[in-house]
Amino acid sequence: MTAGADPSALATAGGRFTIAALDHRDALVAEFDRLETSDGTESGVDALRRFKADVLAAIGAAPVKPSAVMLEPEYSLPDLRNAVPDGVGVTCALEAQGYFDAPGQGNAVMEGWSPARVRTVGADGAKLLVLYRHDRG
Secondary structure (H helix, E strand, O other): OOOOOOHHHHOOOOOOOOEEEOOOOHHHHHHHHHOOOOOOOOOHHHHHHHHHHHHHHHHHHOOOOOOEEEEOOOOOOOOOHHHOOOOOEEEEEOEOOOOOOOOOOOOOEOOOOOHHHHHHOOOOEEEOOOOOOHHHO
C-alpha cells in the first residue's frame, strides 16, 4: 500500500465497499461518437466527460450514495475530482485499454501511472483489473 493511503476513505462507515464504476473509456467514447448531438459539435470524449459529470451530480443528489466512485485518468481525473460529492471516496483505474485485444496475455498498467501517482490527482486508492479464468490456470 502506498504511504498515506487510507482504504477507509473508500468504505462505508460499516467497513463495506460500495463503489460505483465510472471508469469506462474507449468503448463508451465510441458509443457517444456513434450518436449525433443536436448541433453536431460535441465529440465522444466531450460527451463522455459530460455524462460522467452528470452521473456524479446524480450521485450527489441521491439519498444513498456509494462509498466511492471509480474513475480513470484518461478522461476523468483530475478534471472531475471536484465533481465527486463530499463523503464519497475516489479510486482510480490503472489498467491500460485493450486488454481484450490479446486474450490470455493479461493487461498492463497505463504508461506513467502508479498507485503513488493516483494520489497526486486526488484519488484515495488505485484499482487494477486482474484477468483470471479458473479454467486456464
